[in-house]
Amino acid sequence: MAGPVPELEDRATRCATRLSDADRVLLASHIDADGLTSAAIAASALERAEIPFETVFEKQLDETAIADIAATDYETVLFTDFGSGQLDIIGEHEENGDFTPVIADHHQPADRETEYHLNPLLFGINGASELSGAGASYVLARALAEVWNGERRSTEETSAESEWMDPRSDGGIVTASGTNDARADNRDLAALAVVGAVGDMQASSGELHGANAKIVEEGVEAGVVETGTDLALYGKQTRPLPKLFEYATDVHIPGISNNEGGALRFLDGLDLDLKRDGEWRRWSGLSNDEKQTVASALVQRAVSKGVPASKIDQLVSTAYVLPAEPVGTELRDASEFSTLLNATARYERADVGLGVCLGDRGDALERARKLLRDHRRNLSNGIDLVTREGVTHEDHLQWFDAGDEIRETIVGIVAGMAMGNEGISRSKPILAFAEKNEDELKVSSRGTHNLVREGLDLSVVMGEASRAVGGDGGGHDVAAGATVPKGEESAFIERADEIVGEQLS
Structure with missing residues (x-):
């Protein structure tokens, strides 16, 4: 397997082989952004490998939840973005013959071993900053594609006619739906892995590191991820410019941050046309020259107000963009995408978040956006409460x-x-x-x-x-x-x- 994380290659292949041998799989996952993207990556990989599966979500994987899973008639259970920390309980059910666990996680493992356990911490990779749950699921998905394609090629060698060869692709192996090699080897799922890592707060110092960075590279090669240096502000795709700067509080700029009037005066003072048809434009809609002018003015304001240089440096970071998504939408930016997913999970609608991850741009996306609006209102009220009290x-x-x-x-x-x-x-x-x-x-x-x-x-x-x-x-x-x-x-x-x-x- 030519996967992104060589240290995990052997273990990932063993886990993938176990899944490919299963008649059907129960996929159990956590419900936050990392958990939802983990589940979507795993679900896509299982579906492409023609492995029947069912998906369940748990807010907390405790003894009761694991017992409920054991009570099903599934012989193979794939845990994503949790399972390692509950391995002591899971192991008891494994010993009792209730099910065989396959775990793709990045949390601290319990003091117990199991054969099909894919976790970066077992191989000297930091699970808090170098590989998320979605990243572990992505490594597994890449291995599953390798195993599946190997089995398929073996079958084709004994077949007089292969139905998997696409005459338009110069003999290249493609999936049943006729898509390109990035889908055939699951590299297209790198976009979801990046969203999961960003949602799991792993972009420390403004960018993803370690094994996460290797996944980014694969996403860029596959054409599903773009990176570049940009302002480190949340909401560059969707927030009108005044709100973008008013709510930019990670680096506090006196007179702009948490100051609606100050943000407006800052923008009004620039020699730019920042409105269209009376409405404020968004950062994503600015030209590169316009972005440079605004960013330079923002830095100058920070310097003039005595913001330390180390803080000013934090105004710039690496942006992770999903080019297949429309400009100006929550799904275009990995950070905003992850927030949208968190909004579905926090209100017991993990099914909606999963639907968005799997490509539903109709009902699921509209429901997610409504949940996000409610989520933002609740967050605002909560922050006001804590600040007041x-x-x-x-x-x-x-x-x-x-x-x-x-x-x-x-x-x-x-x-x-x-x-x-x-x-x-x-x-x-x-x-x-x-x-x-x-x-x-x-x-x-x-x-x-x-x-x-x-x-x-x-x-x-x-x-x-x-x-x-x-x-x-x-x-x-x-x-x-x-x-x-x-x-x-x-x-x-x-x-x-x-x-x-x-x-x-």
């Missing part, structure tokens, strides 16, 4: 309790977006509590990549602190979550603060 500062972290006023599925996003607002520091990780049910609380945590470089690992913080109070948790170094019993908040915070202090000392 404030956070509690401990020695090494800060936290707030949203109770039932912010959905537990979005409280972590709210926490991350609120960092940097008045009274909310970006130099400490933030923890957010929200009601999960009558007996438990959801805890979400967010940090910054600068804190991670200083030693922060929120996966360890959430895991150790939650288990100390009878809960459980995990995730990634920059973002993680946990479930804890009600009444244990103080003990949890105390232990989490200790661990953060040890990490950053």
Whole structure:
């Protein structure tokens, strides 16, 4: 297999061979942007390999969810974007003969082994910054195409006439639908893998690194991904210019960020025609010269307001564009695409997000856009609440309790977006509590990549602190979550603060 991550090649091939030998597969996946793209990549690869499958989604892969999976009559279960951390429970069901697991994940594995386990962490690759769940699924999909094409070629060699040869392709192998080699070897799925990695916050320092970068290269070669240097602002495809700059808060520019009037005055002061038919244009619709003029003026404003040079450098990053999608839509930009997917997942409509990933540009896309509008409104209300009520500062972290006023599925996003607002520091990780049910609380945590470089690992913080109070948790170094019993908040915070202090000392 000439795949993007040589270290994973053998394991991916073994996992793909197991799937190709299955009569049918149950595909189980997480529901966030990384999970949805993981599922879409796996579903596409299974369908192309003519392996019957059914897809289920789980917000949390706990004992009950795994037991429900075991109760089905599927002999093979493919877990994507989760499964590694639950391998102790999955392994018990495997030993009992309930099913054979195949896992494509990037989270910290439990202390147990299984044969068909594809995880970058097992091969010295950082699963928090170098390969996402969608990336692991992509590596598996590439291997599955290799196995499938090999089996097909073997069959063709014994056949008098091959129905897989397209006379228009100079003898090249194509899929049943007659598409090109990028589809035949699943390289076209690199676009979804990039969306998943960006949605999983893996574009640290403004770009994707490591194995993710190799997937980007394959996507560029396949013609499904384009990259380039651009402003590091969210909403370049869809936000009118004033809103683009008003909401650009990762690098705070005094007089523009969080300042509607200031953003308008900044744009009005430029010698450019930035409106069409009375409506503000979008960044994606500007010419390169116009973009250069606006960007230069933005940098000059930042310098004049004393923004540190290191911060100004963060105004520019690598953009990941999906050229097959229309300019000015959420699907054109990997960051906006991932936000759209998160909006479907956070409101229990993973089926809608999956439909968009699989190419539904009708009902699924319209439903996703409505969910995104609702999602943005809820996020705005949540950020306003946290900023108004404030956070509690401990020695090494800060936290707030949203109770039932912010959905537990979005409280972590709210926490991350609120960092940097008045009274909310970006130099400490933030923890957010929200009601999960009558007996438990959801805890979400967010940090910054600068804190991670200083030693922060929120996966360890959430895991150790939650288990100390009878809960459980995990995730990634920059973002993680946990479930804890009600009444244990103080003990949890105390232990989490200790661990953060040890990490950053």
